[in-house]
Amino acid sequence: MEVEKLVGIISEEVPRRKTPIYRVILSFVVRDFKVWWTYKFWLLLDISGMVLFVVTYYIFSLITTSQQVQEAGYVIGGYFTFALIGIAFQQYVHFAVQSINESIREEQWNGTMETILSTATDFRIFLLGEVCFSFIVSSALLLMSLLVGFILGARFYVTPSSILTAIILTVLLIASHMDIGILSTGVIMKVKQGSPVTWAFSWLSQLVSGVFYPLKLLPWYLEWVGKAFPLTYSLDGIRLCLQSGKDLTSPVIITNIVSLVIFIIVATPIALYVFKIGYDAARRDGSLGQY
């Protein structure tokens, strides 16, 4: 192509319209879906990995007694249902803590980070768009694991009020863990290393929040540590809804909800502040595009 022609095309005046936000987000979701679809095999793997995990705990439940679980106040379904809820909702924990960080890293790997930042898209909208897609995938996996569990014999209380309450608790679970995700992304941008924050957090919270066992089985000091983790309150609440039919009228549920809300109110400003520090630092030393 002649230089003149190219210059002509570029300088052609195109009226600039502001793209509506939902269109921007949609374009991210569609793009992610396309990328993901080229790795169809991964979909299969995600699902089979999830099924295997559920089945493992089903068989493990055959050698456990449900006594401790029932003593802890989770009435129906026994140990398997108890563990299933713990496992299934890990999808959202993982989503909330990792998705922001992972999508940024993926862009950095591909070297597309700086390109995206240099387009007119607001950084926050970019994040939202990236995160939307992971949310859809996590939700699908969560529902599937509950379904597989049900087929294997897990039982839930299904009343409109208990389901509604469980959904409220789920939203709070995601929101509170999002804070941790934002915070750790800020740290990663600054120190350029796999985030110790996320690691420590995910392991500690599995240990002390009672994913696989009722908290009563922990020694007092670990039980006490568990009180600092939002997962403890959300899992307890969700289990009480789905295994014991509790709803918003129950004081235990209200306590859980209030604790989560307090956590979110305290953590959000801190998380955003740390993120901003990391983001600014990365821009300052020009390392936004690096991983």
Added chain:
Amino acid sequence: MEYAVETSDLTKVFENKEEGVKQYIKAVDHVNIKVKHGEFFGLLGPNGAGKTTLIKMLCTIILPTEGTAKVNGYDIIKEPHKVRSSFGWFHGETGGRSLYWRLNAEDNLKFYAYLQNVPKDIAEKRIKALLEFFELTKDSKKLVKDYSTGMKVKVMLARALLHNPPILFMDEPTIGLDTISAVETRRLLKALNSELGKTIVFTSHNMFEVEQLCERIAIMKDGRVIADAPPSVLREMLRDVHAVEVEIREVDDLSKTVEALSNLSIVKKVMDAKNESSNVIVRLQVDDEYEAIPIVASKLHSLGVKFSAVRRSEPTLEDIFVKLTRGEET
């Protein structure tokens, strides 16, 4: 074993699948080149001409679709292992990747020295000398990830030389270097060629350095070699192109001057006009230089343009390159 590199109908066709549709890209198309031992050989061509693919086939990284080649007398398909002990390879386009970023420069070089069977004492001496030559001694204990692109490129250059191979494949060796390092690197390559008799195959899209270094140049386009000759012969191809160049010192309206010159009946066309330090050099294609010089000079004078020279212009490789790659007839 007459030639250091000898290709026979070497061809590479890449298959690209785009949205289910297979595409075939002829990156290298029946190339036949012969490089003598001790020759400084240049491969010149625009981006995508197939230079890197050709080199990678000679390096046994890419298998040819058709044809074959001999490197140091060994067949690249049948005896890859022997071929590998004969060359050093550098690939500038990677921009400093292809090193272990989490090792320091010294460890990177040590690693490859081991893989290339360089005896330990010799390896140590050479690593030290190469690091010093490329001015990396001070940073040799720093992890490569903290290096600038230029420093990484230097480590890669050192790596290609480490095992003292008889043949060097230098794919765009000066691409990420600053001017001074590029000059030093060119000097080193020239010396390796003239003092140690190394065969060097050098690719570039930079006319100037190829012309300066190479004894023979092959010009590639769209996978094919469209010219293969010493620079002087290539220049000879433009013998019938007569040109004068005008060195203008001061001018009010350059485009008007250029237009006036191009309207002269003796001027066939304006070849180019570029700034060189404080001057503007305008090159004009003419029928006869010696007839043209006084006419051009008096025209400039009548226009009131201050100029310091009007002289015969030697055709450069760039002219040949442009001419050949644009597919113009002479």
Added chain:
Amino acid sequence: MKVEELIKLFKDDKPRLSSEVIHVWAVFWANFKIFLSYRTWVIMETISTVASIAMYSFMGLQVDATRVVLAGYGEVDWLSFALVGVATANYLWMCVSRLSHSLQHEIREGTLEPIITSLISMRSYIIGQSIRGFLVSGYFMLGVIVVGIGVLRTPLIINLETILSFIAVILLMVLSYAGIGIMAAGLILVYKKGDPLTFLFASVTEFLGGVLFPLKYLENFPILYVMAWLMPYTYALDAARRILLNGATLLSPNVLLNVTVLIVYTVIFIPLGLKVFKWGINRIRHEGTVATY
């Protein structure tokens, strides 16, 4: 340093002698150094190992001890039973995925191309990477066992004979899977993204091998049960448990039987793996995608 001095240095040359030992050493040494540069990762991985053992110990409090007896190792507690499973499964997974992980990295970083142009054979490369894998995973396995015995007081039987027998079983276990690891690496070379095969293997192995529960409970699912006994890991785990839980040694008949099976798998799979790997290397040389920029 002047060009002239450098040239003088290069005039002084010695013949290069090929040594596979040096190649293996170089690959091991470089990769181990790279591993050490990920200090945070090592610390985090250590912490998560300890945390997961603690988790198992609390899970164990809900287990009905009478049902663990069904596993056939006598009256052992579930925690020791699971600990041996977790330690061996982790070790296996880390070793088997090592090669594909490194290769994926080398392709992404463009470092595989210089390796191919060098004189190292792919066999030495694989061995060097594997030795690194043995050592690094060994560190974590040791961690599991030390925490298990030292902190949680699990009654594992530790004496010279059991330790030596256990190490032999572990090595055989890894060898019996080496073919699969090499095969997976060969597929990674071609398909680039991820190591689906090893991932699937890890989860299936952990599940079917009976890491957390006695295999007796799979008898109700005949297909799974048969699959379980087709996997070398099941035999390795059985041998490891007999050694560490019951004090058997390599020469006890039950262990010997398991060991034989592992050897058979080794002999079958390694050549197969190498074939696939060779195919992979040639395929990417053909496609021109030894590095993907």
